Amino acid sequence: xxxxxxxxxxxxxxxxxxxxxxxxxxxxxxxxxxxxxxxxxxxxxxxxxxxxxxxxxxxxxxxxxxxxxxxxxxxxxxxxxxxxxxxxxxxxxxxxxxxxxxxxxxxxxxxxxxxxxxxxxxxxxxxxxxxxxxxxxxxxxxxxxxxxxxxxxxxxxxxxxxxxxxxxxxxxxxxxxxxxxxxxxxxxxxxxxxxxxxxxxxxxxxxxxxxxxxxxxxxxxxxxxxxxxxxxxxxxxxxxxxxxxxxxxxxxxxxxxxxxxxxxxxxxxxxxx
Numbered sequence: 165x166x167x168x169x170x171x172x173x174x175x176x177x178x179x180x181x182x183x184x185x186x187x188x189x190x191x192x193x194x195x196x197x198x199x200x201x202x203x204x205x206x207x208x209x210x211x212x213x214x215x216x217x218x219x220x221x222x223x224x225x226x227x228x229x230x231x232x233x234x235x236x237x238x239x240x241x242x243x244x245x246x247x248x249x250x251x252x253x254x255x256x257x258x259x260x261x262x263x264x265x266x267x268x269x270x271x272x273x274x275x276x277x278x279x280x281x282x283x284x285x286x287x288x289x290x291x292x293x294x295x296x297x298x299x300x301x302x303x304x305x306x307x308x309x310x311x312x313x314x315x316x317x318x319x320x321x322x323x324x325x326x327x328x329x330x331x332x333x334x335x336x337x338x339x340x341x342x343x344x345x346x347x348x349x350x351x352x353x354x355x356x357x358x359x360x361x362x363x364x365x366x367x368x369x370x371x372x373x374x375x376x377x378x379x380x381x382x383x384x385x386x387x388x389x390x391x392x393x394x395x396x397x398x399x400x401x402x403x404x405x406x407x408x409x410x411x412x413x414x415x416x417x418x419x420x421x422x423x424x425x426x427x428x429x430x431x432x433x434x435x436x437x
Contacts, residue, residue, distance in 0.1 A: 192225035192422045194285075195252040199231050201261025202292060210405045211258045211287050218415045225253070225422060233263050238272040249276045254283035254421040257290040258399070265294075274299060278389030283421025285414070286395035291344065303388050304395055306350035306381075312372035315342045315401060319362040320382055323435060327427040329394070329420060330358045330383065332412040339407070342400035345374060346381055355384040356429045359396075377434070383413070385420070385429050392421050392429075 196215045198208045212229050219225040228235070228247065236255075237248050249272055265273070276282050284290075284303070292308040294300040301307045317338045322330050343361060361380040368378060383396035394417040404410050419425045 192253040194225045194227045194254050196227050196229045196256040198258045207402050208258050210402055214405055215256045236269045236273050256285045258287045259293045260289045277391030281390035283392040285418050285421050288399035305355045305386050306346035309345045309347040310372045311342050311344050312370040318343045319365040320359050321362045322359050324358045329416040332409045341404045344397040353431050355386040357381045358383040379434050387429050
């Protein structure tokens with residue numbers, strides 16, 4: 165009897181008789197890419213580490229960190245322990261410049277989101293990337309078009325307080341960061357803006373201000389085919405990542421991109437106030 169009890173205990177420890185453990189949801193997989201072919205941001209390491217830490221602390225996803233674009237492909241990988249896009253549920257991008265993607269890789273990245281229904285989480289420089297590939301800008305919702313005020317105490321207004329992505333911010337707050345000006349292809353008809361700069365507190369006479377609509381979105385979400393895209397300009401400074409509200413934003417944005425939560429993606433006009 166004692167032997168039988170010991171055998172059962174060993175089976176339970178091994179998971180052989182642990183249906184609850186067997187039925188536990190499988191962790192999601194995130195590919196975090198920090199390749200920089202343009203400006204070298206000091207905060208790239210911090211952003212990649214944050215994504216890894218958020219997944220580890222919550223137990224919701226495992227993160228593969230790369231500083232190249234080799235895994236952006238659906239081609240069958242060669243060798244042992246090699247991966248491709250089929251192994252991931254979302255991609256976190258902290259990239260700059262013209263990444264070395266061939267036409268096949270570009271098609272596979274679009275298909276990953278548009279047809280496969282997977283997600284993109286774009287951090288800060290994700291729109292300072294792949295200017296020569298218009299389909300990428302369309303997927304992300306904009307390109308970088310200067311940062312008129314450099315790094316400053318940016319006055320931010322939260323437009324969507326109901327979204328889990330932005331619910332932990334104050335309705336209006338200051339953050340010391342570098343805010344990108346979205347390019348002319350940005351349109352509120354195509355994205356759901358979560359946060360924007362308070363234009364009443366900006367120097368709109370700055371020579372680098374190009375948006376005549378005075379609309380400077382700080383974060384947005386959008387559907388792209390079957391997939392989900394989140395972007396925020398926040399994350400240039402190291403100190404931005406120390407803020408719990410910024411960390412929570414990236415956590416909730418990644419959960420949404422992974423289809424673990426829902427948020428409104430309906431485009432809406434710029435509020436009057």
